[in-house]
Amino acid sequence: MMPTAIALPSTDQEIGPRRPGAIYQNTDGRFEVLALITHPGEAAKLLRRDSARWAVIVRDTLRPDGQPFAVGSVWTTSDYLIRSAKEAAPSAAFAPAA
Template sequence: MKDRTVSAARALHPSDSVTTDHQPTAPLDEALRQVVAREIGPRRPGVVYDNSVSTYRVLNVIRDLDEARRVLKRRAAQFAIELLDLHTGETSTVCTVWTGSDRVLTAVNA
C-alpha cells in the first residue's frame, strides 16, 4: 500500500519550490504573504472595527516576523495588530485572524 502522507506532503510542498537548505523560495514566500494578508483582513492603522467582544481602532499592523513574535511572545506569530479598545480605552496587541463576525465601521484609504 502506498504511503499517502508522503504524497500529500509533496503535493503541498513541491520539491521545486524548496531549496536544499530548507529555506522557502519565492513561490512559498508569496503564498504565505497572501495567507497572512487574508488573516489580517482590512485592518490598517486608523480602521475602526467591531466584533462580538468590543469595538477597536487599529493603531499599528506589524508584519515583520521577528518583531511580531517578540511583541506577542509567540514563536509562531506571523503578524501582530496593536489595538485601542474604544470602550475601555485599553491598548493591546493581538494576532487574531479576521473572521466573518468582524465588521469594519470606519475605513481608511490605503
C-alpha cells in the same frame, strides 16, 4: 492515495482590512487599529509567542480607559469594519528597526 494540498490564507487575508486608522467590531469589543506589525520577529515578541507572521496593535474604543494591546487573531466573518483605514504613512514609533 496522495494527500491533498491545502492552501493557507495569505497574510493579507488573515489581517483583513485592519490597517492603521481602521475601526472594527466583534463580540470582544470595538477596536481602533493603531499599528500593523508585519515583521515576524517583532510580531512574535508583541504576542509573546514563539512565532508569528504579523500583529495588530489596537485600542478598545468602548472602554474609556482602553489601553493599546497586540492581537494576532485572524479576520473572520464575526468581525466587521466600521471605519476604513486612513491613508497615511505608518507611525515611526511602531516601524520595525532597520
